[in-house]
Amino acid sequence: MAKVIKLRKGLDINLKGKAALETVAVECPGEYALVPDDFTGLKPKVVVKEGDSVKVGDALFVDKLHPEVNFVSPVSGTVSLVERGDRRKLLSVRVKPDGKQEARQFDVKGDVKALLVESGMFAFFRQRPYDVVANPEDKPKAIFVSAFNSMPLSQDFEYALKGQEKEFQAGLDALSKIAKVYLGISARQTSTALTAAKSCEVNVFDGPAPAGNVGVQINHVDPINKGEIVWTMGAEEVIFVGRLMLTGKVDLTRTVALAGSEVKKPAYFKMLVGQKLSTLLAGQIDASKSLRIINGNVMTGLKTTADGFLGAHATEVNVIPEGDHADEFLGWIAPRFNTFSTHRSYFSWLLGKKKEYVMDARIKGGERHMIMSGEYDRVFPMDIYAGYLVKAIIAGDIDRQEALGIYEVAPEDFAIAEFVDSSKLELQRIVREGLDILRKENA
Numbered sequence: 001m002a003k004v005i006k007l008r009k010g011l012d013i014n015l016k017g018k019a020a021l022e023t024v025a026v027e028c029p030g031e032y033a034l035v036p037d038d039f040t041g042l043k044p045k046v047v048v049k050e051g052d053s054v055k056v057g058d059a060l061f062v063d064k065l066h067p068e069v070n071f072v073s074p075v076s077g078t079v080s081l082v083e084r085g086d087r088r089k090l091l092s093v094r095v096k097p098d099g100k101q102e103a104r105q106f107d108v109k110g111d112v113k114a115l116l117v118e119s120g121m122f123a124f125f126r127q128r129p130y131d132v133v134a135n136p137e138d139k140p141k142a143i144f145v146s147a148f149n150s151m152p153l154s155q156d157f158e159y160a161l162k163g164q165e166k167e168f169q170a171g172l173d174a175l176s177k178i179a180k181v182y183l184g185i186s187a188r189q190t191s192t193a194l195t196a197a198k199s200c201e202v203n204v205f206d207g208p209a210p211a212g213n214v215g216v217q218i219n220h221v222d223p224i225n226k227g228e229i230v231w232t233m234g235a236e237e238v239i240f241v242g243r244l245m246l247t248g249k250v251d252l253t254r255t256v257a258l259a260g261s262e263v264k265k266p267a268y269f270k271m272l273v274g275q276k277l278s279t280l281l282a283g284q285i286d287a288s289k290s291l292r293i294i295n296g297n298v299m300t301g302l303k304t305t306a307d308g309f310l311g312a313h314a315t316e317v318n319v320i321p322e323g324d325h326a327d328e329f330l331g332w333i334a335p336r337f338n339t340f341s342t343h344r345s346y347f348s349w350l351l352g353k354k355k356e357y358v359m360d361a362r363i364k365g366g367e368r369h370m371i372m373s374g375e376y377d378r379v380f381p382m383d384i385y386a387g388y389l390v391k392a393i394i395a396g397d398i399d400r401q402e403a404l405g406i407y408e409v410a411p412e413d414f415a416i417a418e419f420v421d422s423s424k425l426e427l428q429r430i431v432r433e434g435l436d437i438l439r440k441e442n443a
Helices: 112-119 156-161 164-174 215-223 235-249 345-353 384-397 398-403 411-420 427-442
Strands: 003-006 033-036 044-046 059-063 070-072 077-084 090-097 124-128 144-145 181-186 201-206 230-232 254-260 267-272 291-295 303-304 316-321
Touching: 059 090, 059 398, 070 112, 070 144, 077 267, 112 235, 144 164, 144 215, 144 235, 156 201, 156 254, 164 181, 181 215, 201 215, 215 230, 215 411, 384 398, 384 411, 384 427, 398 427
Parallel strands: 003 201, 144 181, 144 230, 181 201, 254 316
Antiparallel strands: 033 090, 044 059, 059 070, 077 090, 124 230, 254 267, 291 303, 291 316
């Protein structure tokens, strides 16, 4: 019987624009791109040149530190651009599709880890500590998969899973040959592909966001101690692995949720990793408005444009107002009903938890001194003193960071704390920089 873990700390934010449970067709773009920055900790080395023909599953670039790890093309076609920025930093490798989707055939009968490394599936593993691309030479004590996202406007994985249950189980079977697999599901999920999943230990989480974060699940199931390594993988990426094991071919098709208050018809779309977002947003947004297009979740994703490309780990694209032209009568002092607040500052708390809110991208205040008010701890469901850890990172006190549990966290674990922070600190950026410094020091 699955273990039920109840979480009380956290915060659910009910935003307008949830994706309807229907899948809509989208046109294929004229260009796809694989972006190295989607794979944190990667030092890319290009292995193709402009004009080369590639198949689905052929390597576009590799990791300099581990050149056996391939990062592969989602489509077959011709390499149209190797885009570089300042100091020749690799920004993307673009492929013009030929419409044939010819795929490289892999032998699935050998060692599973070697297969994942060669086929590019290993690139979707992330490791704790540091929340970076995993090292194939390491031996993780466990692999964690979270089958739900509790953040606002997130993808409903149970809906995305329909019709792909066989592939999901095949993926879990493959991962179990590398290390013990822990699958975290929500108390609201009923699909037997999740509740009765095999080759893994199923844990049920009941609580508000960020209960769906894999870091929260690791902390409550099998915490990381210094010197230990845990790998994580997204639930839809487990399906990628399953497709590979069943067919011998790479298929990076995602079921992406297009959501947000500024989307005309929020719904789900079948897209490939690296697909141009203009094909998704065409006819869905008012280009005359000042909008914030977010590649990924509204709480943790990255700002992009319609000319951007679907991120490697993104399961949703959100569009909200930018808010740069907002003009509010009486400002913050108005007794408003349509503004969300974690306190009872506005009368909106009288309307209950079901009310949906429209939020823009404004910070609504300037950065100020950090006040130890316990704000973070109320929404941080991990056995970690979040406020003290953030202070240790800012101070550069590595010993203190280690003692306070930095090896267990990732920037996304601080998204809700960042939302409620009255000091307006960029907690996710601070944690990312702290992890990068710690990784460099321990190298």
